[in-house]
Amino acid sequence: MTNTVSIVVYHYVREIKKSRFPGIKGLETSLFKEQVAFLKNNYKLITMEDLIDAIVSQSKLPENAAILTFDDSYSDHFAQVFPILKKWGIQGSFYIPSQMITENRVLNVNKIHFILALNSNKREIIKKIFEEVDKIRREIPLPDSDSLFQMHAIPHLNDCGEIMLIKRMLQKVIPQPYRNQLIDELFRDSVRMDEESFSKELYMCKDQLEYMVSSGMHLGNHTYSHPWLNLLSRKEQEEEISKCSQFLGSIGVNENTKTMCYPHGGYNSDTIEVIKSMGFKLALTVSPGVARVNSNNAFQLSRIDTNDITTEKFSPRNQKN
Numbered sequence: 001m002t003n004t005v006s007i008v009v010y011h012y013v014r015e016i017k018k019s020r021f022p023g024i025k026g027l028e029t030s031l032f033k034e035q036v037a038f039l040k041n042n043y044k045l046i047t048m049e050d051l052i053d054a055i056v057s058q059s060k061l062p063e064n065a066a067i068l069t070f071d072d073s074y075s076d077h078f079a080q081v082f083p084i085l086k087k088w089g090i091q092g093s094f095y096i097p098s099q100m101i102t103e104n105r106v107l108n109v110n111k112i113h114f115i116l117a118l119n120s121n122k123r124e125i126i127k128k129i130f131e132e133v134d135k136i137r138r139e140i141p142l143p144d145s146d147s148l149f150q151m152h153a154i155p156h157l158n159d160c161g162e163i164m165l166i167k168r169m170l171q172k173v174i175p176q177p178y179r180n181q182l183i184d185e186l187f188r189d190s191v192r193m194d195e196e197s198f199s200k201e202l203y204m205c206k207d208q209l210e211y212m213v214s215s216g217m218h219l220g221n222h223t224y225s226h227p228w229l230n231l232l233s234r235k236e237q238e239e240e241i242s243k244c245s246q247f248l249g250s251i252g253v254n255e256n257t258k259t260m261c262y263p264h265g266g267y268n269s270d271t272i273e274v275i276k277s278m279g280f281k282l283a284l285t286v287s288p289g290v291a292r293v294n295s296n297n298a299f300q301l302s303r304i305d306t307n308d309i310t311t312e313k314f315s316p317r318n319q320k321n
Contacts, residue, residue, distance in 0.1 A: 003054055003293040006043060006066040007284060007303040014076040023117035025158075027306055029080045035309060036084060039066055047091040048218040052257055052281045055298045069093045069284065069303065071222065071261060072107065073100060075201065078208045086215060094212065095222035095261035095284075098247035101206055104199040107226045108180070109264070111187040112170050118190040122162045125186065129169050132182050140175060148173065158307075171264075172228070206251060213252045220259040221245055221280070228266035237274050245278065257281065260299075272299045 012026025027035075039045060043066035051067060053059045068085070070077050073096045085092045099105050119125055130145045143151070152168040153161035170183055184195075191198055204212075213219055223229065224243040232240065241260070249255065258280045262271065265286030275283060282298045289302040 003061045004290050006290050008068050008309050009303040010070045010306050013080050021117050045090050048093045054293050071095045073203050075204050078204050093218040095220045097222045097226040098244045099225045100203045104196040106195050106199045108183050111183050115186045115190045136178050210251045219253050222261050226263040228264050229271045230266040230268040234270040
């Protein structure tokens with residue numbers, strides 16, 4: 001029987017409706033509690049060390065094995081998630097983009113989340129984006145606005161075409177440094193807070209992370225600044241990963257159990273070679289599905305979104321093959 005594990009991924013877990021940002025997409029704390037209960041009853045929750053051992057030593061995982069993972073180091077993870085996991089005796093694996101803690105920056109992907117959450121008129125955002133693109137086009141060749149709309153306004157999962165257009169334009173299509181400048185402008189207009197103050201509210205601090213490590217949680221590498229690694233040179237990838245590893249080492253993370261989670265799911269053959277050379281044991285992707293565990297795919301493990309864990313497709317009985 002093949003070794004498999006359901007690696008569940010979470011991002012925002014908070015009391016969304018009661019928060020200052022009720023438009024943010026995430027999981028209500030009450031629903032997280034229900035999911036934990038469901039997982040306890042239907043899966044065998046294991047630790048990241050168990051998964052590493054299964055890869056390195058080819059040990060057998062229990063039937064219906066599962067791990068809970070949490071990306072981006074949100075303060076919600078300490079305030080909402082950690083107490084629940086500790087109460088139930090469950091290890092969570094938290095993936096940390098260290099620049100957000102050391103420099104009090106806000107990830108571009110999070111800026112985009114809050115731009116979308118705080119602006120109900122998505123067409124107004126699109127208008128501002130295309131106005132900026134018109135200016136950029138004077139210096140850099142870019143497709144016309146109608147072509148950009150056709151290429152990128154394609155619905156995906158729970159996002160309509162307009163939202164996907166905004167995300168793709170702000171995540172990838174608009175070249176740097178124009179992209180960062182536009183994101184920063186839209187973010188300031190939306191949240192009306194300075195970036196440092198917002199960062200301190202949004203992410204965990206170093207003391208909280210140290211406490212989680214001492215309490216048996218697993219902390220992994222999510223790079224320094226959360227870039228698309230597949231768009232960077234090998235040297236740039238090494239720097240991003242190394243700087244985060246140095247931070248994690250400073251808060252007590254075990255050098256012998258290093259794991260990686262690719263930001264945005266972006267990686268290439270250089271990425272895998274780099275993390276192997278640095279002694280990483282495994283890496284997580286955003287490819288959906290139950291992960292098959294062996295040394296050949298240890299650096300390309302699939303995960304299951306929190307919204308999919310109770311579906312027929314990923315139910316425990318469908319993992320038996």
